Amino acid sequence: MEKPLLKLLHKHCxxxxxxxxxxVRTSQLHFLNSPFDYYSALNxxxxxxxxxIILSALYxxxxxxxKFLLHQISQRIHSIPYINCTMLFDxxxxxxxxxxxxxxxxxxxxxxxxxxxxxxxxTHPSSPILKKIIQYPPVLEAMGVHHxxxxxxxxxxxxxx
Numbered sequence: 203m204e205k206p207l208l209k210l211l212h213k214h215c216x217x218x219x220x221x222x223x224x225x226v227r228t229s230q231l232h233f234l235n236s237p238f239d240y241y242s243a244l245n246x247x248x249x250x251x252x253x254x255i256i257l258s259a260l261y262x263x264x265x266x267x268x269k270f271l272l273h274q275i276s277q278r279i280h281s282i283p284y285i286n287c288t289m290l291f292d293x294x295x296x297x298x299x300x301x302x303x304x305x306x307x308x309x310x311x312x313x314x315x316x317x318x319x320x321x322x323x324x325t326h327p328s329s330p331i332l333k334k335i336i337q338y339p340p341v342l343e344a345m346g347v348h349h350x351x352x353x354x355x356x357x358x359x360x361x362x363x
Contacts, residue, residue, distance in 0.1 A: 251356050257290070258291075262306065294325065
């Protein structure tokens with residue numbers, strides 16, 4: 203692309219946009235090629251974090267990798283008592299599948315101080331009304347799902363899609 207066109211796009215799409223955005227240098231981007239790479243990056247982020255750990259996903263799985271991830275976070279919270287940890291998952295998706303993920307998160311929460319650990323479940327504001335109309339959980343999920351997959355470790359960010 204020609205530089206004048208790039209400047210025009212930058213001016214109208216970023217500088218004058220009312221939408222939230224952030225600029226990143228390409229040298230700061232690293233691409234993850236597999237789920238294993240993703241979990242490795244999460245574990246490295248947890249190991250390096252000294253101020254905050256933020257995780258956001260559709261739900262917390264109950265497999266060995268997810269259990270290990272929570273174990274790593276637990277160790278980090280115990281080794282750095284002032285570190286803040288925040289997790290956000292979708293309420294409707296978390297409530298599906300025999301509540302195993304919710305039970306695992308609740309047990310995790312009970313092990314730690316509530317001052318530095320926050321576990322949130324997102325539900326769409328119209329969810330109570332929708333529940334009265336829609337009885338099939340997967341359809342209810344589709345009506346107002348929180349599906350941001352992101353992790354923040356101090357100033358490092360992992361975005362997935």
